[in-house]
Amino acid sequence: MSDHTNAPAPVADRPYPPIAWLTTGALGFVVIGGIIMASYSPRVAPLKTATALLVAGAVLLLGAVGLLLRIGEFAWSRFFKVFKWALLAYVIEAGMIEFAFLKDQLRGTSLLIVTLMLVVFATSVPITIAFTTARYADLDED
Amino acid sequence: MTDTAHVSTQGGYEGPPVDRPRIQVVPLKGLPVAAVGLAIVVFAIASNNKWALIFSHVVGGGLWTGIDLFVGLVIGPILGRLSIPARAEFSARFMPKMVLIMPTIVTMNLASGFQIARKLGNLTTGSPNHAWLIASFCVVGGMVVVALGILEPANIAVIHEMNKKVPSGERIHRLMNRFIYTAGMLGVMQVATLVIMTRVASR
Numbered sequence: 096m097s098d099h100t101n102a103p104a105p106v107a108d109r110p111y112p113p114i115a116w117l118t119t120g121a122l123g124f125v126v127i128g129g130i131i132m133a134s135y136s137p138r139v140a141p142l143k144t145a146t147a148l149l150v151a152g153a154v155l156l157l158g159a160v161g162l163l164l165r166i167g168e169f170a171w172s173r174f175f176k177v178f179k180w181a182l183l184a185y186v187i188e189a190g191m192i193e194f195a196f197l198k199d200q201l202r203g204t205s206l207l208i209v210t211l212m213l214v215v216f217a218t219s220v221p222i223t224i225a226f227t228t229a230r231y232a233d234l235d236e237d
Numbered sequence: 238m239t240d241t242a243h244v245s246t247q248g249g250y251e252g253p254p255v256d257r258p259r260i261q262v263v264p265l266k267g268l269p270v271a272a273v274g275l276a277i278v279v280f281a282i283a284s285n286n287k288w289a290l291i292f293s294h295v296v297g298g299g300l301w302t303g304i305d306l307f308v309g310l311v312i313g314p315i316l317g318r319l320s321i322p323a324r325a326e327f328s329a330r331f332m333p334k335m336v337l338i339m340p341t342i343v344t345m346n347l348a349s350g351f352q353i354a355r356k357l358g359n360l361t362t363g364s365p366n367h368a369w370l371i372a373s374f375c376v377v378g379g380m381v382v383v384a385l386g387i388l389e390p391a392n393i394a395v396i397h398e399m400n401k402k403v404p405s406g407e408r409i410h411r412l413m414n415r416f417i418y419t420a421g422m423l424g425v426m427q428v429a430t431l432v433i434m435t436r437v438a439s440r
Contacts, residue, residue, distance in 0.1 A: 115386070115390065118386070119382065119385075119386030119387065122381075122382055122385060122386050123382045123386070126378040126381055126382055127378065129378070130371075130374040130375060130378050133351065133360075133374055134360070134370075134371045134374060136351075136355065136360050137355065137360065137361070138362075173397070177393065177397075180262075180263070181393075184340065187275070188340065188344055191275065191278065191279065191344060191348055192348065194279070194282065195282050195348050195351060195352060198282055198283065198285075198352075199352075199355060220385045220386075220389075223385070223386055223390050224389060224390045224393050226390075227390035227391065227393070227394045228390070228393050228394045228397045231394055231397070231398055231405075231408055231412075232397060233401065
């Protein structure tokens, strides 16, 4: 490894786009949105603010996915391996939160916004985990 | 070292890789325990049973706060002073357990806590506890972003790095530093949670 000083930098040490920052930012926006929605419960929260936060989160998430898809050389098999299990875990977690809101009679637009926030939550965290893991993986290690 | 990694301390190669078992990222033996924890939360919410809700909230919250404080303020600084191979050896045994324990107890705590707040009327603006609960949401929100956005990905990346034939000590060091600092932050934030929750409970 270190003997080959003229060899290209290992994949793990190459610079990558700020994908984890974007997905964490997306998580931050929907967490703030969730706090606003929860703090108004059982009344209806100001939906414009919550929607704006949801859109901001979704834009960051889509931006992260866009940047991710543009990476050429990447440990994709490691990425998808980690992503699918993390997704399963966070879909279960998001499902439990959704269950609690349904149990609390949340309906209509508020429920739709919460559900979409949970979708952003349940996808942004697995992408962050899978990207962080795959960026340090060797291309041939799987 | 027997079953842990042969770590290259500067990211370079130090010798032939040691034949060692792979670290399980998620300890499968712990899954039934996590499932029981989650089943308790589902039962508590579905039945709206006050005891079940409080049990789930107190068990989840007590463990979450205790573990965060202990890991962030006791284990973290100790880890920071260990050699890289020692950190790696500790992480190989410690991180997989955290991957399973933390999401389970956090879910137990938060899901039941929200239901209790609703049931006791603490979420209504007229409640003297309303402002404290909003403060608690903000603290928890901060912890969620730090834990899920920074700490947990670093944990899992460390485990995967350890499973390589020759793990990079420099990379483990970098990822472990992330763990140590964020765990410290979470520990400090848990102090705020303790203040808020004892305040709410004593009103």
